[in-house]
Amino acid sequence: MSFSETMESQPFINLVKHRTSCRSYEPKPVPREHLELMLEAARLAPSACNKQPWRFAVVEDEATRMRLVNESFLKGIPMKWAVNAGAIIALGMERSGIVHAVGTKISGVDYPQLDLGIAGEHLVLQAEELGLGTCWIGWIKPKLVSRIVGWPRSIKPVSLITVGWPAGERKTRPRFSAAEIAKWI
Numbered sequence: 001m002s003f004s005e006t007m008e009s010q011p012f013i014n015l016v017k018h019r020t021s022c023r024s025y026e027p028k029p030v031p032r033e034h035l036e037l038m039l040e041a042a043r044l045a046p047s048a049c050n051k052q053p054w055r056f057a058v059v060e061d062e063a064t065r066m067r068l069v070n071e072s073f074l075k076g077i078p079m080k081w082a083v084n085a086g087a088i089i090a091l092g093m094e095r096s097g098i099v100h101a102v103g104t105k106i107s108g109v110d111y112p113q114l115d116l117g118i119a120g121e122h123l124v125l126q127a128e129e130l131g132l133g134t135c136w137i138g139w140i141k142p143k144l145v146s147r148i149v150g151w152p153r154s155i156k157p158v159s160l161i162t163v164g165w166p167a168g169e170r171k172t173r174p175r176f177s178a179a180e181i182a183k184w185i
């Protein structure tokens, strides 16, 4: 079977291809069971030394969502579209002292950041399978996110992810070709 024939027949790659950042939502709630399933996909992610440094705040409450949109985004990128997302999930990092700190110092690899990225994308892809749209929002004021969701100082917010029912067309953004990003040895 050729590469493209194989690709056509594989549900996972088609899910990945279908996902794009969703910046337009129907103003409808997201069922709690859907959010629970997304969280489960994130919970099962791999992490360096199995430290599982991720923490989540799932914000369904409208007033709190509005506070996140109005107070916790940095200026410069218009993101008012987020008001219609039925849920906003804050991703936070619980730094667990020695292993992460020492490991990162020795290797220069920021393992907790890597772990958070993996868990967040598990969550996003599970949302996609449920027909939901998502968008990562990294252009945030972490201290304000913490204050709004009530996290202690030990948890550092790294991103928000909007979740909701997609409205209208989504744009596909270009990617580098495989030849540009990978070498075969």
Ligand SMILES: Cc1cc2nc3c(=O)[nH]c(=O)nc-3n(C[C@H](O)[C@H](O)[C@H](O)COP(=O)(O)O)c2cc1C
Binding pocket: 019, 020, 021, 022, 077, 079, 135, 136, 137, 138, 139, 140, 159, 171, 172, 173
């Ligand atoms: C860590 C991260 C942070 C991002 N932050 C923002 C953001 O603050 N605002 C926004 O509109 N999109 C944000 N995005 C979405 C990217 O712009 C988007 O993923 C990229 O342009 C590729 O487009 P696609 O997701 O539609 O394929 C972020 C994505 C990632 C992974």
